[in-house]
Amino acid sequence: MTLRPDLDVRPVTEAEHPAWIRTLHTGFLRPPKVSAAEVAGRGAALASSRTLGAFDAGAPRVGGAAPVVATFRSFDQELTAVGGTPVPANAITNVSVAATHRRRGLLTRMMTQDLAAAKERGDVVATLIAAEYPIYGRYGFGPAAWAAQWTVDVPRAGLDPRWSGPEGGGRIDLADGAEVRRTGPGLHERLRRVQPGAVSRGERWWRIATGELRVSDEPWTEPFHAVYRSADGTVEGLVTYDCDDTWGDAKQPQNTLRVRDLVAVTPAAERALWHYLCSVDWITSVRSGWRAPDDLLPLLLPDPRAAGIVTQADFLWVRILDVRRALETRTCEGRGALVLDVADPAGLAGGRLLLDASPEGVSCTPTTRSADLALEVGELAALWLGDESAVRLAALGRVREERAGAARKADALLRTSRRAWCPDIF
Numbered sequence: 001m002t003l004r005p006d007l008d009v010r011p012v013t014e015a016e017h018p019a020w021i022r023t024l025h026t027g028f029l030r031p032p033k034v035s036a037a038e039v040a041g042r043g044a045a046l047a048s049s050r051t052l053g054a055f056d057a058g059a060p061r062v063g064g065a066a067p068v069v070a071t072f073r074s075f076d077q078e079l080t081a082v083g084g085t086p087v088p089a090n091a092i093t094n095v096s097v098a099a100t101h102r103r104r105g106l107l108t109r110m111m112t113q114d115l116a117a118a119k120e121r122g123d124v125v126a127t128l129i130a131a132e133y134p135i136y137g138r139y140g141f142g143p144a145a146w147a148a149q150w151t152v153d154v155p156r157a158g159l160d161p162r163w164s165g166p167e168g169g170g171r172i173d174l175a176d177g178a179e180v181r182r183t184g185p186g187l188h189e190r191l192r193r194v195q196p197g198a199v200s201r202g203e204r205w206w207r208i209a210t211g212e213l214r215v216s217d218e219p220w221t222e223p224f225h226a227v228y229r230s231a232d233g234t235v236e237g238l239v240t241y242d243c244d245d246t247w248g249d250a251k252q253p254q255n256t257l258r259v260r261d262l263v264a265v266t267p268a269a270e271r272a273l274w275h276y277l278c279s280v281d282w283i284t285s286v287r288s289g290w291r292a293p294d295d296l297l298p299l300l301l302p303d304p305r306a307a308g309i310v311t312q313a314d315f316l317w318v319r320i321l322d323v324r325r326a327l328e329t330r331t332c333e334g335r336g337a338l339v340l341d342v343a344d345p346a347g348l349a350g351g352r353l354l355l356d357a358s359p360e361g362v363s364c365t366p367t368t369r370s371a372d373l374a375l376e377v378g379e380l381a382a383l384w385l386g387d388e389s390a391v392r393l394a395a396l397g398r399v400r401e402e403r404a405g406a407a408r409k410a411d412a413l414l415r416t417s418r419r420a421w422c423p424d425i426f
């Protein structure tokens with residue numbers, strides 16, 4: 001790795017936004033052009049001292065300035081812990097380093113700077129959606145919530161073709177973007193209060209999802225929105241989807257419906273919305289979008305084999321910055337005490353801590369007692385949302401039992417009955 005003193009990492013100014021966006025597009029292999037509309041659409045999100053750029057003073061100047069050769073941005077977010085309490089999170093996004101400047105330590109510089117600032121602010125975790133698995137473990141991140149995507153072969157699913165709506169008095173109605181902006185945020189707030197791994201959505205998220213705010217020059221396709229209401233009229237579910245227009249030579253419909261977002265706060269709403277999506281005439285295939293790996297979807301179908309997993313992968317990565325607060329914020333179903341020896345080579349978190357957990361509450365205090373389980377902070381992140389098994393990590397040699405049976409005990413305390421899920425890419 002060649003470290004170069006003429007590579008300056010610093011917050012970008014408003015005048016530098018167009019160059020910064022162009023570098024981001026280049027890094028993400030999108031056409032390297034930027035319109036005034038895109039600069040305006042992204043402006044509010046970029047206007048922060050947490051929008052970093054790397055500038056190469058040794059490169060030919062572009063418009064009289066050193067070119068932007070790397071991008072990085074973080075923003076305030078809340079991440080729901082097991083039990084439903086949110087923790088303050090430093091959400092990291094828009095990470096790119098120009099191919100001409102790769103492997104010179106630019107990502108490491110930007111990440112180190114940003115994580116130190118997040119720790120200083122008092123954020124409990126940092127979060128990101130990783131483009132590639134091998135990038136972020138070195139910075140103490142661990143894959144904390146996985147996701148799966150299904151394709152449903154609708155004709156094979158065995159659903160009753162006469163179905164005309166939900167049972168039990170509930171109803172489904174189509175909605176427009178304005179209604180989604182009114183009802184969606186409240187519904188999503190209900191979801192994230194109970195869904196470990198869910199992250200907060202600001203008003204901007206809803207404006208982008210409904211096409212009111214454009215942050216890219218890609219053509220916008222207006223989606224369909226459908227709302228589920230229970231028998232008493234309460235909104236309990238919302239789905240946003242689009243469809244293609246494909247017909248076979250024998251004049252048979254072969255259309256695919258793609259779910260962009262499905263939020264349901266009751267099992268009845270979730271069941272009804274999936275049933276609805278798989279019952280839209282002309283649709284022969286439904287793409288589920290990113291769901292929890294234990295989503296209800298396949299088992300809702302009379303023939304679950306009609307739902308094939310097309311992708312199953314790590315999704316939300318978490319970097320714990322404050323082990324004590326992270327553990328004390330979550331709940332535990334089990335009861336017991338465990339001494340964790342948490343190693344953090346970056347020195348941001350870690351130490352030896354006594355986890356004392358019961359359904360009544362969790363305490364986590366520094367201790368000098370001998371350790372039961374030794375692990376790195378990234379492994380703890382994978383365990384923290386309850387999605388990973390300490391027994392599994394021990395078998396992989398990634399956590400070490402200092403006392404026989406400690407991994408099984410950790411699982412009894414930390415694992416959850418349903419898996420963590422992050423519905424959002426950010």
Ligand SMILES: CC(=O)SCCNC(=O)CCNC(=O)[C@H](O)C(C)(C)COP(=O)(O)OP(=O)(O)OC[C@H]1O[C@@H](n2cnc3c(N)ncnc32)[C@H](O)[C@@H]1OP(=O)(O)O
Pocket residue numbers: 001027028092093094095096097098101102103104105106107108109128129130131132134135138
């Ligand atoms: C949250 C998000 O935004 S995810 C999107 C991430 N962006 C992308 O994937 C876009 C394309 N890729 C890139 O822009 C860059 O290659 C980046 C951002 C992934 C890496 O930036 P770089 O400046 O090259 O990383 P840097 O030089 O700091 O590398 C640090 C270490 O990570 C390793 N590393 C970096 N990227 C990768 C990778 N994709 N796969 C494996 N190892 C990697 C380096 O080899 C180096 O290892 P070392 O410490 O053992 O020497």
